Amino acid sequence: MKNDMTFVLGGEAGQGVESTGAGFALALARAGLRVFAVPDYRSRIRGGHNFFQIRAGDYEFFSHNEQVHLAMALTREAVDFHVRQLVPGGAIVYDTGLKVDKSAWPDGVQDFAMPVADLVQGAGGSKLMMNTAMVGIAAGLTGLDLRFVEGVIEDNFGRKRGDSVAETNLKVARAAHDYARAHFAERFPFKLEAVDAPKRLLIGGNPAMSLGALAGGIQFMAGYPMTPGSPILEMISAKAAEFGVVTKHAEDEIAAICMAIGAGRAGARAATATSGGGFSLMVEALGLAGMTEVPVVIFEVQRPGPSTGLPTRTEQSDLMFVLHASQGEFPRIVLAPGTIEEAFRDGWRAFNLAEKYQCPVIVLSDHFLATSLQTVPPETLDFDGVVIDRGAMLTPEQLDAMEGEYKRFAFTDSGISPWAPPGHPKGVYRSASDEHDEYGSIEEDATNRRRMMEKRMRKLETARADILPPKLYGPERAAITFVSWGSGYYPVREAMRVLAQQGVSSNFLHITDIWPFPAQAVAEALRGAKRIVSVESNYTGQMAGLIRRETGIHIEEQILRYDGRPISPEHILRGLEGV
Amino acid sequence: MVTVKDYQSPVTPTWCPGCGNFGIHQAVKTALAELGLEPHQVMLVSGIGQSSKLPDYTHANGFMTLHGRAIPCATGVKLVRPDLKVIVHSGDGDGYAEGMGHMVHAARRNIGIVHIAHNNQIYGLTKGQYSPTSAQGTRSSTSPEGSIDRPVNPLLIALAAGATFVARAFSKNSRELADIIKAAVQHRGYALIDVLQPCVTFNRVNTYEWYGERVYPVSQEPGYDPSDLNWAMRAAQIWGDRIPVGIFYQTEDVPAYEEQVPALKAGPVGLRPIRPLPADKAQALKAAYM
Numbered sequence: 076m077k078n079d080m081t082f083v084l085g086g087e088a089g090q091g092v093e094s095t096g097a098g099f100a101l102a103l104a105r106a107g108l109r110v111f112a113v114p115d116y117r118s119r120i121r122g123g124h125n126f127f128q129i130r131a132g133d134y135e136f137f138s139h140n141e142q143v144h145l146a147m148a149l150t151r152e153a154v155d156f157h158v159r160q161l162v163p164g165g166a167i168v169y170d171t172g173l174k175v176d177k178s179a180w181p182d183g184v185q186d187f188a189m190p191v192a193d194l195v196q197g198a199g200g201s202k203l204m205m206n207t208a209m210v211g212i213a214a215g216l217t218g219l220d221l222r223f224v225e226g227v228i229e230d231n232f233g234r235k236r237g238d239s240v241a242e243t244n245l246k247v248a249r250a251a252h253d254y255a256r257a258h259f260a261e262r263f264p265f266k267l268e269a270v271d272a273p274k275r276l277l278i279g280g281n282p283a284m285s286l287g288a289l290a291g292g293i294q295f296m297a298g299y300p301m302t303p304g305s306p307i308l309e310m311i312s313a314k315a316a317e318f319g320v321v322t323k324h325a326e327d328e329i330a331a332i333c334m335a336i337g338a339g340r341a342g343a344r345a346a347t348a349t350s351g352g353g354f355s356l357m358v359e360a361l362g363l364a365g366m367t368e369v370p371v372v373i374f375e376v377q378r379p380g381p382s383t384g385l386p387t388r389t390e391q392s393d394l395m396f397v398l399h400a401s402q403g404e405f406p407r408i409v410l411a412p413g414t415i416e417e418a419f420r421d422g423w424r425a426f427n428l429a430e431k432y433q434c435p436v437i438v439l440s441d442h443f444l445a446t447s448l449q450t451v452p453p454e455t456l457d458f459d460g461v462v463i464d465r466g467a468m469l470t471p472e473q474l475d476a477m478e479g480e481y482k483r484f485a486f487t488d489s490g491i492s493p494w495a496p497p498g499h500p501k502g503v504y505r506s507a508s509d510e511h512d513e514y515g516s517i518e519e520d521a522t523n524r525r526r527m528m529e530k531r532m533r534k535l536e537t538a539r540a541d542i543l544p545p546k547l548y549g550p551e552r553a554a555i556t557f558v559s560w561g562s563g564y565y566p567v568r569e570a571m572r573v574l575a576q577q578g579v580s581s582n583f584l585h586i587t588d589i590w591p592f593p594a595q596a597v598a599e600a601l602r603g604a605k606r607i608v609s610v611e612s613n614y615t616g617q618m619a620g621l622i623r624r625e626t627g628i629h630i631e632e633q634i635l636r637y638d639g640r641p642i643s644p645e646h647i648l649r650g651l652e653g654v
Numbered sequence: 655m656v657t658v659k660d661y662q663s664p665v666t667p668t669w670c671p672g673c674g675n676f677g678i679h680q681a682v683k684t685a686l687a688e689l690g691l692e693p694h695q696v697m698l699v700s701g702i703g704q705s706s707k708l709p710d711y712t713h714a715n716g717f718m719t720l721h722g723r724a725i726p727c728a729t730g731v732k733l734v735r736p737d738l739k740v741i742v743h744s745g746d747g748d749g750y751a752e753g754m755g756h757m758v759h760a761a762r763r764n765i766g767i768v769h770i771a772h773n774n775q776i777y778g779l780t781k782g783q784y785s786p787t788s789a790q791g792t793r794s795s796t797s798p799e800g801s802i803d804r805p806v807n808p809l810l811i812a813l814a815a816g817a818t819f820v821a822r823a824f825s826k827n828s829r830e831l832a833d834i835i836k837a838a839v840q841h842r843g844y845a846l847i848d849v850l851q852p853c854v855t856f857n858r859v860n861t862y863e864w865y866g867e868r869v870y871p872v873s874q875e876p877g878y879d880p881s882d883l884n885w886a887m888r889a890a891q892i893w894g895d896r897i898p899v900g901i902f903y904q905t906e907d908v909p910a911y912e913e914q915v916p917a918l919k920a921g922p923v924g925l926r927p928i929r930p931l932p933a934d935k936a937q938a939l940k941a942a943y944m
Contacts, residue, residue, distance in 0.1 A: 104944075105944075274944055275944075276940060276943040276944055277943055277944070278943045282943065286939050286940075289931070289939065290930065290931055290936070291928075292928030292929065294734055294923045294924060294926060294928070295730065295733060295734050295923065295924075297730065314939075315916065315917050316916035316917055318917075318935075319917050319920060319923050319926050320917055320923065321733045321734060321915055321917045321918060321923050322917075323729075323733060325726065325759075326755060326756065326759040327755070329723065329726070330723075330725075330726035330729075330756055330759070331726075333719065333720070333723045333726035333727045333729075333730065334726045334727070334729050334730035334733065335730060336719075336727060336730060337699070337717070337719075337726065337727035337728060337729060337730025337731040337732075337733075338730035338731065338733060338734040338924065339730075340717050340727070340730070340731060341697070341730065341731040341734050341735045341738070341924050342734075342735070342924050343734035343735075343923060343924035344928060345730065345734070359720055359723075360720060360723065363719055363720050363723075367717070367719075453940055453944070456936075456939075456940055458930070458931060458933070458936035458939075458940075461930045461931070462930075463928050463929060463930060465928065480664075496924065497694065497697060497715040497735065497738060498694055498695075498735070498737070498738070498925075499694055500692065500693070500694045502694065503693050503694045503713060503714060503715055504715070504716070505663075505698075505709050505710055505712075505714075505715070505716030505717070505718065506716065506717055506718065507709075507710065507716075507718035508702070508718060508719055508720060509718065514664075515716075516663075516664075516665050516710055517665075517707065517710050517718075
């Protein structure tokens, strides 16, 4: 078999599993292969068992799967864990010094114990370079040209740490590669070969969303570290000086969102990034933005709850929470990108929507989308398609010509009142988290309250014009219609591919813009469907529940997952059989 | 020329007659006018409480936010629009209970906002519960047998947190307060002004007379040296029969946070026009993933 296989590199936290895995994934991508890589790590800095799984192939596929062909284990625990995932003919690589118990190994698994530590030492490397050796071995076994691995080592070490470290790593990789090739390659049936393909990016949802935010002209971001949302603040911070963005690591999430809202009140494109726990703290301020009609973007990268939950794992269980968070009723927009393309797009689009409708916009991602790395064509990050729309923002000329006192919260048919950034003598106004009148002054009058509520809520109806309908993948009519949202995209698309090979037709309704809910489009798409199956990463079937509430369509068949692991195509296929 | 009238709002204050907030309000408007600042150059940010209604009664950019959260909201304003003079109005419950954590961080980062804490040692808006600055033993609806908590010392906390301007004033002495506010607005970095403010409705102990008998200029303390942190920390501990007011500590040697933010070197980011990225920048961003 050629150009169709999955690797897994497993070891302790601190052994460089994720960085090495990501480097190898990049080498595969540079070899022209398509890649889908999933990190799996525990919430600790040292020890435990982490792994990085990479699927590579030269054909179109959509997600990781459960078939491992080559496992590279840095610890005995990694041997025990990964040997069970191997397909027949698959091999496990580990150092001959590890004492392993092979009694429970599945049939057909190949034992590729090698003197990895000796190879590293012989090449002048340190114990920390076992990971590099494993990558060299992977290239040696599969026949992948070592220069792709070498290129990544040079990029990663050459620039950062000086030539000697790069040189030693290169020696280690070469020695390991040569050894594996000479002694084991013949027995390993799964091979890789570079293909001549257009260059692709290797990227995950967090970076794609961050680049989207930069493309959208973000001016301010505050946050507080929380996995898996913090990389967004880190990535924006890394580019802050160059792109004219102020970023602030705040004292807590309450401060973070309040800073973002303050920046929004001051006329800047402002955002915060967090996960569900941090968003829990932000909830009161979400209402402040709703009431004072301040544009603010919240990137909420979900992980399993409740409370601390599984900090480094995935779930889609905050849907109902973000839809209803904060007391009272006010318009909000919720976007849930599922693909890299959508993550980038919503990264900039969220700012337009926030300013156009002067309300909080929540971009709901999850750990799976955020951290999986996949190859995409460069144009997937569609910088040319970026549009900047600041909505009804008053220009200095319009303010100059304005007569009378500025009504910041003027009653309008659309619900949208023209807004002025501070700094113009005629654009001076006050705004309050209390109910207020058109000028922004605190007002408890019943008629004013009713009209102001209706004005604000009208914005939600107006915003429907900008809500993208769900996308239907596959044939118009099919035996099975999947419904999913966000990162459910990947395993569903992959399950569809497998089903098609089995002669089963399926299609897939992927919901990306979630609030205001595109009820009509969802109802129309599902009308006449033969068998609807909902797929999502939570216990209660939150999207299925929302669909029922908004359209009356009751989806009985639900494939759910709430063990913190990303939904795999096999999980869906097993779910279909189980019904 | 800017006058106090320029800050006149059409909204009539709903504070009780005799409320200490009137003196603070007058002092703020006087200070801003005397500094020649126009209403559009100023942003008043408040939390929730009687003190926090002040922006509603003032013609200036105003943002009345959440209980305890005025400081982070104001910080966000300042970080994108450092050209604006940002003034926070909090109460003692608002600023020293829910907001105390934010105050400590604002002080240590020396963000350029003026924090005027309207300290009446009681919760006014929610009708008379004891506050973080209430004396131990204060009887109130939530402490009917007398409060057990010892009161916070906001000045000492601010000094310990690294505040670069710490003052206390008495709301009745509006002229002196205005002068302190002027100094604070011109100060580089975070400035705390703790304003002793009688609550004529719910606080029957800390009255105008009570304060009148006690307050005296801190400059009369022996060895007065507001540039000496240790001196200021000792002076900040004087409280009881005699209560010093004035500027306890001030240093202009510490740069304000916003002066040090790389992205602000080119001017306020909130005024930067937003345009799609040029192709070469977009390409460079993508290249890191190839």
